Amino acid sequence: MTNEADRSPEAPPFWSELKLPSLLYTEGVQKLHAAIESEWDPLLRSACQTAAGRALWKHVTNDMLAELLAGETQLTRFYQKIQKDCFNQAREVSGVILAVRTLWFDSKLEAAVSLLNNQEVLQVVLLGAGMDTRAYRLNCLSNSHVFEVDFPQVLQMKASLLQEATVPRVEQQVMEMKAKMLSRVEADIRGHDWLEKLKTSGFVPEKNTVWILEGILYYLSSCDAIHVLKTIAAYSTLTKTVVLADFMNKPSTMLSNSTFQFYCDWPDELLPSLGFSDVKLSQIGDPDAQFGLLNDPLNMFNKLRTIPRSVDVDPENGTPCCRLYLVQATGSPSRTS
Known part of the structure; x- marks a missing residue:
């Protein structure tokens, strides 16, 4: 079956x-x-x-x-x-990018946890955590302290909704925490005090850390996005660090003129310039970023992979080449920025 x-x-x-x-x-x-x-x-x-x-x-x-x-x-x-x-028998069903992105971050996080975990509790920081539920669904976080950083109203609402899930009801699945610890940090990462708030919540810069920036950088201004990345890079000189992030290219940000701001066409060049090492970049549809969800060989993601990244417009039909880059980078005390 x-x-x-x-x-x-x-x-x-x-x-x-x-x-x-x-x-x-x-x-x-x-x-x-x-x-x-x-x-x-x-x-x-x-x-x-x-x-x-x-x-x-x-x-x-x-x-x-x-x-x-x-x-x-x-x-x-x-x-x-x-x-x-x-x-309409579309080659790409709505949400497939989101599904692939979620699975990519899950798989890379699991690999990073396996790499960095030791006798100490590993720190996992989700910037712009939103309604993320990894602390409740990933078994690999059993020896990790998860920090969710986001606006106060988002985290408060999330906590209230999850509280409703704990009220005893007939035929309801019991909500179980998978992470060893979870701290919600009310902070706006567009400001310069989010790191201090993170430390106040128990974050220790000298401990091994995985940073997750999923679906967040392109909502920031260029100045704020670079400041966040530089801040993380500075602390990567203190301990072993893994950064998982996704980047939009310029045509992608044009999809929402009022929402998306920061873009980067070459994140695999940007991150080393900030102090990160061993940067690996994937596009939707690459072997590690498709998870059996892009079976149609003519889907737009496979086509984009055949067009040079320097090209912004498809030469065949004139449509913008909207790309989402999935990037993993590392840092360690042996490398200075």
Whole structure:
């Protein structure tokens, strides 16, 4: 019998019907999500949009808390996009980039934990954590202290939603922490005090650390993005460090004129200039960044991989070459910036 996770995600039954958990219709959860929809700006709501994508691709992301954190409105909107793609027999279903990105970060984080873990507790810092649930779903974090850094209203809302999941109800999955420790750090990484707040929450610069910057850098100004990367690079001279980040190229930021700011066409050159070493870059569709989700050989991601990175416009059809780079870099006390 074929395992459901091994089947093509572009076909039924995954998206034949949107089935939402009963927890979303409880009074407490509905009030919290109503506040999100009425009070949060687009930047803050992007955390719930990301959770919706992970929820609807949970047959590969295994994110069982994502539905709760996304909410009915965002789940319905994302589902409608997927249904439209399936109806039109699109080569790339909405959310596939998000699913691949999630799996890439998960796999690289697991490898980094295996590399850096020793007798001491490993530190894992998620900048712009949003509605991330890795502390609850990745077994590899059992000897890790996870720090989630984000705006106060995001982390407070996340904590309130997760609290609703702990209320005893019939036929409800028990929420279990996988990480050894979890600290939520209320800070705006666009400011210059987030590192001090991180230290106050228990972060020790001299301990081995994995930094995760998933879906965050392009929301920052160029100045703020470089400052964040330089800050991490400076501390990589104190201890073994792994940085996992994704970068948009310039055409990608044009997709949302009001939201995306920072871009980098050559992150594998930028990071060494800041002090990182052993930089490895992947594009969606590369052997380590497709996870069996891009089976159509004519999908746009495979085509992009055949076009030189210096080219911004597809020479065949004139469409922008929108790229997302997945980058892993390391640092150690033996290398100075």
